[in-house]
Amino acid sequence: MTINDVIAMAIIKKATDIHLQEGHPVMLRIGMELTSLQNWFVTKEELRCWLLAQGWNNRTGDSLSAEWDEKVRLRIQLCQAYGGFYADIRILYPLSSLPADGDEKLLQRLACCSDGLILICGPTGCGKTTALWRMIQYLNDHKKYHIITLEDPIEIILEEGGSLITQRELHCHFTSFSQAVCQALRQDPDVILIGEMRDQETMDAALTAAETGHLVLSTLHTRSAAQAITRFVGAYPGSRQEEIRYRLSQVLQAILAQQRLCRQQDACIVREVLLRTHAVSQLIRTGREHQLPSLMQMGAAMGMRTMEQACQGRI
Incomplete structure (x- = not known):
């Protein structure tokens, strides 16, 4: 499973946020609760490559937006956390x-x-x-x-x-x-x-x-x-x-x-x-x-x- 697969799944489930932290299971916020994808962990290299593909670089800082398709956009917040790199992907529905x-x-x-x-x-x-x-x-x-x-x-x-x-x-x-x-x-x-x-x-x-x-x-x-x-x-x-x-x-x-x-x-x-x-x-x-x-x-x-x-x- 790739990060793009997770995003596609999250959209189907009407999730509002995707939490990605290296070494931890991916988590989705659906309604008011967090749901863990226990069998999929994101690596630092996977996260870094995906972010670069969205246009991230040192100049863009800790936030950026990206277009998923003609209707859905993504707002991405980044930070360093204990245990590794962390990103929150907010799904912006039309x-x-x-x-x-x-x-x-x-x-x-x-x-x-x-x-x-x-x-x-x-x-x-x-x-x-x-x-x-x-x-x-x-x-x-x-x-x-x-x-x-x-x-x-x-x-x-x-x-x-x-x-x-x-x-x-x-x-x-x-x-x-x-x-x-x-x-x-x-x-x-x-x-x-x-x-x-x-x-x-x-x-x-x-x-x-x-x-x-x-x-x-x-x-x-x-x-x-x-x-x-x-x-x-x-x-x-x-x-x-x-x-x-x-x-x-x-x-x-x-x-x-x-x-x-x-x-x-x-x-x-x-x-x-x-x-x-x-x-x-x-x-x-x-x-x-x-x-x-x-x-x-x-x-x-x-x-x-x-x-x-x-x-x-x-x-």
């Missing part, structure tokens, strides 16, 4: 093959915002990228926009639609997200997707893009909407935090904080939803984001909800 999103109408409504900032938050592996690309897919199907995506790495490629989609990858096409956002502003964009808000410079560039009439979509690794505000503002020194709170309160359209919920037979995505209102902007501006859950509880008629409300009846 959006059309994934289960319907329970918040499809909400995602479509947010995608139609003419400007501002929308953040998708949550832990690794909870589907943040998929949610962003569902929004991009809707725009591609229904609008004639110029959409620029800044990714690390490129994960999803859409079929041609009504929009022009310019996809750029970190280390291949640009050296920093903040630099790439500044470049994008000179390329007549309608929408800018930033794979992840990693530093103050990127956040600054995103705020500027949102303030100048563009829709900006991005992600943060926080578990709630309130934490996202605190994390965003906390990336700045104290002398700038009042300014950032004001700017953020003026451009923020929504925060969706999501997690993958494990059930008996499968997993599902549940989301906390914070939407822009005058009261929400006021709490952000005055540093009272700890009060946001109360507003979200009372904002059900507008589509807002807390994570506790989202989980009700889903477990």
Whole structure:
């Protein structure tokens, strides 16, 4: 059995990840559990040769993406671990093959915002990228926009639609997200997707893009909407935090904080939803984001909800 055989098997089984570590049995994540292929061990040479065939070299660093076929892409993360070389292969299925999103109408409504900032938050592996690309897919199907995506790495490629989609990858096409956002502003964009808000410079560039009439979509690794505000503002020194709170309160359209919920037979995505209102902007501006859950509880008629409300009846 080869690594390609394992990938083909994993796709048939609808696995999300393949774990390869030299000297250890190959493991697949199917649903919420790891399944071991006890009778197949990967060697360092096998793994190295396969990675080279995917375009890996010392310059590509510890992550790369590859195309498996016309529909499926692979995101590969590499590292040295105790006992040898390790790689995780995340299988990126086409959006059309994934289960319907329970918040499809909400995602479509947010995608139609003419400007501002929308953040998708949550832990690794909870589907943040998929949610962003569902929004991009809707725009591609229904609008004639110029959409620029800044990714690390490129994960999803859409079929041609009504929009022009310019996809750029970190280390291949640009050296920093903040630099790439500044470049994008000179390329007549309608929408800018930033794979992840990693530093103050990127956040600054995103705020500027949102303030100048563009829709900006991005992600943060926080578990709630309130934490996202605190994390965003906390990336700045104290002398700038009042300014950032004001700017953020003026451009923020929504925060969706999501997690993958494990059930008996499968997993599902549940989301906390914070939407822009005058009261929400006021709490952000005055540093009272700890009060946001109360507003979200009372904002059900507008589509807002807390994570506790989202989980009700889903477990």
